[in-house]
Amino acid sequence: MQSFLKQGMSEQDINDVVAYVRSFEKQSLKAEYDFHVEPLTLIYDSPYSLEKTIANVKLAAIGKNFRIIREQTLEDGLFEKGKDNKKQVIVYFCNFKLLNQALAVDPRVGLFLPCRVTVVEQAGEVKLYAINPKRLSGLFNNNELNKLCGSMYDTYTDILEESTL
Amino acid sequence: MNFVKRSLPVIVLKSLMFFSLAAQADNMMMARTTQTFPEAMSELQEQIRLKGYVVSRVQRVDIGLTQSGYKTDKYRVVFYGKPDETRKLCQRYPELTAYLPLKISIFAEERDTILVTANPQHLSKAGDRELARAIDQWEKDLVDIFRNMREVN
Numbered sequence: 001m002q003s004f005l006k007q008g009m010s011e012q013d014i015n016d017v018v019a020y021v022r023s024f025e026k027q028s029l030k031a032e033y034d035f036h037v038e039p040l041t042l043i044y045d046s047p048y049s050l051e052k053t054i055a056n057v058k059l060a061a062i063g064k065n066f067r068i069i070r071e072q073t074l075e076d077g078l079f080e081k082g083k084d085n086k087k088q089v090i091v092y093f094c095n096f097k098l099l100n101q102a103l104a105v106d107p108r109v110g111l112f113l114p115c116r117v118t119v120v121e122q123a124g125e126v127k128l129y130a131i132n133p134k135r136l137s138g139l140f141n142n143n144e145l146n147k148l149c150g151s152m153y154d155t156y157t158d159i160l161e162e163s164t165l
Numbered sequence: 166m167n168f169v170k171r172s173l174p175v176i177v178l179k180s181l182m183f184f185s186l187a188a189q190a191d192n193m194m195m196a197r198t199t200q201t202f203p204e205a206m207s208e209l210q211e212q213i214r215l216k217g218y219v220v221s222r223v224q225r226v227d228i229g230l231t232q233s234g235y236k237t238d239k240y241r242v243v244f245y246g247k248p249d250e251t252r253k254l255c256q257r258y259p260e261l262t263a264y265l266p267l268k269i270s271i272f273a274e275e276r277d278t279i280l281v282t283a284n285p286q287h288l289s290k291a292g293d294r295e296l297a298r299a300i301d302q303w304e305k306d307l308v309d310i311f312r313n314m315r316e317v318n
Contacts, residue, residue, distance in 0.1 A: 040288065041260040074255065074262055077221030078248040088255060088262060099226070103240075108193060108281045110226045110240055111270040118262040120255075129263040139192040139283050 035138035044160040046126040050087060050119060053126050053163060057091045057117050060162035064155055066093040069114050087121040098152075106142050115152075117159065128163060130156050192287065196280045196311035202239040202271075205278035205314065209243060209271055212313050216306045218245040221266050239273035250299065258296060264288055267303060269310075280314055282307060 004014060046053040058068050069092040075084035094114035102109045118129040133156065137149035198205050210220050224242040246266035255262050270281045285303040290296055 041263045043260060072222075074265065075221075075248065075252065077244070078219050078246055078251055078266065085252065085255075103226075107240075107272060107274075107279075108195075108270065110272065111242065111268060111281060111283060113226055113242075114224075116263070120259055120262055122256070122259060127259065129260060131263045136283075136287075139287060141192065 035135050038132050038135035038138075040132060040135055042128075042130040042132050042156055042160060044128040044164045046119070046128060046164045048126060048164075050089065050121040050126050053119050053128065054089055054091060056163040057119060057128065057159065058093075060159040061091070061093040061115075061117075063162065064095075064159055066095045066115065068093050074118060089119045090116050091119065092116050102145075102148055105144050105148060106140055108140060109145060109148075112136060115156070117156075117163070128160050130160060132156075192284055194282050194284050194307055194311060196314050197274075198278050198280070198314050198317065199276070200278055200314075200317060201276075202273040202278050205280070206241065206243075206271060208317055209269065209280065209310070209314060212310045213243065213245045213269075216310060218247055218267075218306075220245045226270075239278075240270070241272070242268050242270050244268045254296070254299060258290075261288060269307075280311060 005011070009017075046056075048056065054071065058071075061068060071089060071091050073084040073086055074088040074090055078084070092114050093116070099113055102113065112131055112133075116130070120127050120129060133149040133152035137146045198208075200208060206223075210223075213220055220243060222244045224244065226240045226242055244266040245268070251265055255265060267285065268282065272279055272281075285300045285307070288296075289300050
């Protein structure tokens with residue numbers, strides 16, 4: 001391999017790179033949680049009807065300073081109007097400050113934004129389903145995002161708990 | 166010895182970059198195209214339809230982004246799926262309702278457009294062949310869609 005001095009880097013540049021690489025030693029590469037053992041989905045049972053649970057999710061999200069973006073069936077746009085399953089409803093909500101903060105850390109994270117909770121009635125039971133941000137943090141390989149995902153996990157579980165109390 | 170000192174940072178950096186990219190390749194799928202954002206948006210939806218999926222919604226994620234100092238206001242998430250397959254899988258695996266329909270993020274970066282999605286393999290469950298078949302097909306289709314998007318320049 002040709003010396004990087006010959007390729008145009010100065011002594012100072014090389015020293016800076018070495019110092020930068022050595023600084024990795026001081027950084028903790030471990031997240032505060034192990035995303036491998038986290039479940040894929042956060043699942044909560046609701047003692048309420050589908051309609052009441054949806055209303056509860058909206059109230060809980062608003063209570064956490066989120067704005068309700070929209071409510072739609074999961075199959076909306078996949079089937080003709082009226083033929084979609086009305087028992088699977090997605091509530092989308094967003095906090096723009098949080099959204100911008102997350103996108104500034106890693107623009108790929110927009111894939112899982114805005115936030116959503118899916119309320120499903122199946123066989124007479126109503127359940128809530130949400131992504132598990134702690135599990136997803138493992139996809140991004142970004143230490144800074146891990147903290148944000150930990151905080152989003154707390155927000156999601158708070159909303160899910162409040163909706164089903 | 167001097168040679169080692171000069172080359173060490175480069176070897177370490179290249180190794181870090183290699184392992185970092187390899188890890189990301191497993192988890193996230195990305196493509197860059199030189200198409201403008203509107204062209205890429207249109208082409209992506211066409212490519213999705215050519216694979217037999219229905220585009221169910223295009224979600225804006227960029228409201229207020231530029232006001233907050235973010236560098237692009239061109240950011241969308243494209244939702245898509247096969248209607249009957251989505252219905253069947255959601256009934257059989259309700260935990261997937263948090264992740265379906267499938268989606269691809271698309272955003273402008275300077276003159277290029279970037280496509281990103283999570284590799285659907287992250288949804289797989291050990292030992293479930295029916296789900297594995299669906300996920301393998303989604304992954305294969307995504308590889309094709311992203312390759313085609315890169316080639317249309």
